Amino acid sequence: MSAKRTFGETLTAVAWSFVGLRRKRDFDRDVGAFNPFLVLAAALIGVALFVGLLLAAVRLATG
Template structure:
């Protein structure tokens, strides 16, 4: 039986998934333990951070 993961653990899992470096063993362990609302919030936060980094890089390159 797996326990519920914290928001910080969910952020780490989503960050590794964004990078495409998630091990199958970790994925299998997290499937039933991640809170879907935490995953959604982490995904939105990750996307916003990614877009922000891209915008900053474009501003830096064109300045």
Template sequence: MDKNLDKAPRSFGATMLAVAWSFIGLRRRSDFERDVGALRPAYVLAGALIAAACFIGLLLAAVRVATS
């Protein structure tokens, strides 16, 4: 694979996928190393905030179901 293609900026969707895998702890080291220079920091921050909001919403929904 061409090294220049590996460092091409990733799209928001690809960044969200990388954040999702990292968020649950199932990211392969080789994928992480490939993405280190290719992920846009603004996309990573936005993806992390979206993932955290979804996680908190899921926890709140689980608590509401458990206590009703």
């Protein structure tokens, strides 16, 4: 059993997953180490940031 991951490590893993650059080795190492609630929280933060950036880009582009 691997050690549990911190929220910062979870945020980093989710961020790399959003970009699509998560290594298989890291995924295999972390599969059982993440707290599902922290992964969900990190994913919601990532989605909120992504939507916010899209809205800001649209506002900037449309004036």
